[in-house]
Amino acid sequence: MSDSATEAGAVRLRTSVGRWVLLTTVLGSGLALLDSTVVNVALPHIGRDLDADLGALQWIVNAYMLTLAGLILLGGSLGDRYGRRRVFVIGVVWFALASLLCGVAPDAEVLIAARALQGVGGALLTPGSLALIQAVFHPDDRAAAVGAWSGLGGVAAAVGPFVGGWLVDGPGWRWVFLINLPPAALCVLVALRHVPETLPDGGTAGAPRGRYDVSGAALGALSLAAVTYALIAAPDRGASAWVIVPAVVGLLLGVAFVYVEGRRDEPMLPLEVFGIRQFSAINIVTLFVYAAFSGFFFLSVIQLQVVVGWSALEAGMALLPTTVLMLLLSARSGRMAQRIGARIPLTVGPLLCAVGMLLMTRAGAGAVYWRDVLPGLLVLGLGMVVLVAPLTATVLASVDVTRAGLASGINNAAARAAGLIAVAALPLAAGMGPDAYRDPQAFSRTFDRAMLLCAGLLVVGAALAWATVRAPERRVCHPECEYHCGVTSPPLDPGDA
Structure with a gap:
């Protein structure tokens, strides 16, 4: 990786390194794209197998979206701070381990927790895959590289429902999650071997760069979680304290989120x-x-x-x-x-x-x-x-x-x-x-x-x-x-x- 042709910002798309970089970013983003389309297809089977009600099925979807939505902005800034390849690889490994936990979950509660962990991995790898392309490739090749990444990722999303349905009707719904493990392993191996590390302005990993707003991310995610809990619990519990209290807490946390973001020097979400x-x-x-x-x-x-x-x-x-x-x-x-x-x-x-x-x-x-x-x-x-x-x-x-x-x-x-x-x-x-x-x-x-x-x-x-x-x-x-x-x-x- 010491050759100048493989330095960040100098890789050409038609070189072997360029093709490896494109492969690993497509594999990484493809994991998240597939997950967003295949899980819904498996929901009725998951419900029957785990004896889960509709609220649990909602949480199986929402636990992933909650952590992903709450942390995706933070995930991008972590790549700027600690290195885009490093954070991308951590995200892929995290996503794979959470997928394994989803695949072996004995009940709905464990599956929901594992889905939340999957969302954390998705928040690290989703912005990182495209940021790697933008930072690694030569400026003359970036548009073509992003177009190729977008097209190949589009194919992954398009075949997701077919793959999900085939897995659910064949080996079973658990393979909707376990299928993530082989491409994740290949993605990590290729990234570590062929993708150069990138940081803004030629800095080094660990330098204090970019936004790092953990409190803002936590407040935003907790606010969404509390409101979501109230909405999902309402059909079963009605206008009880189990619904009203988390709804009010969620709104108050949302207000706190806006307040904190407005006072930080480098907020995750600049209100201006x-x-x-x-x-x-x-x-x-x-x-x-x-x-x-x-x-x-x-x-x-x-x-x-x-x-x-x-x-x-x-x-x-x-x-x-x-x-x-x-x-x-x-x-x-x-x-x-x-x-x-x-x-x-x-x-x-x-x-x-x-x-x-x-x-x-x-x-x-x-x-x-x-x-x-x-x-x-x-x-x-x-x-x-x-x-x-x-x-x-x-x-x-x-x-x-x-x-x-x-x-x-x-x-x-x-x-x-x-x-x-x-x-x-x-x-x-x-x-x-x-x-x-x-x-x-x-x-x-x-x-x-x-x-x-x-x-x-x-x-x-x-x-x-x-x-x-x-x-x-x-x-x-x-x-x-x-x-x-x-x-x-x-x-x-x-x-x-």
């Missing part, structure tokens, strides 16, 4: 960035649309298995059109938004998604795929294609180029936090009880109400976009958006290394 009207507006739009997306993908795979009666593989395959459309058409959507501006795509996209979710109410008992399910998924996928790339481009265009990484990280965290709250609140709002997923008729009725609520969120998001989006976009299509097909959050941008 929200003084930019366009940035604040687009993040509010993000909250609404990604809340709807997360609620939909959480409930739809349960609907297809419990109510329609499909296997896990059939349910996973059924959802492929949305991610495939995003994989194939996101780049064209980004270029179109450059020509016509983001206001129309950010208005039309959520409305198309709303129509798709309303069409999914046809997916009841005895549904036929091509007639009752596919039309809704195609319309939803087209809406996501129209929406996601312009949304990310507008976020990045609303701030100075030197703050692009921060802006993208905040937008990504906002989407994940919205998904966290939606998965907790949507079943409550739709009237789903703790045992709803065990009763096909009851679940089908509440699923229809949930789709109406998701469509309403998207309509509000469209109206806000039409009323607030004004700022011009940059003239380039961000390569990290070109093949993005993650359904839980917008793509990250590392900013300038």
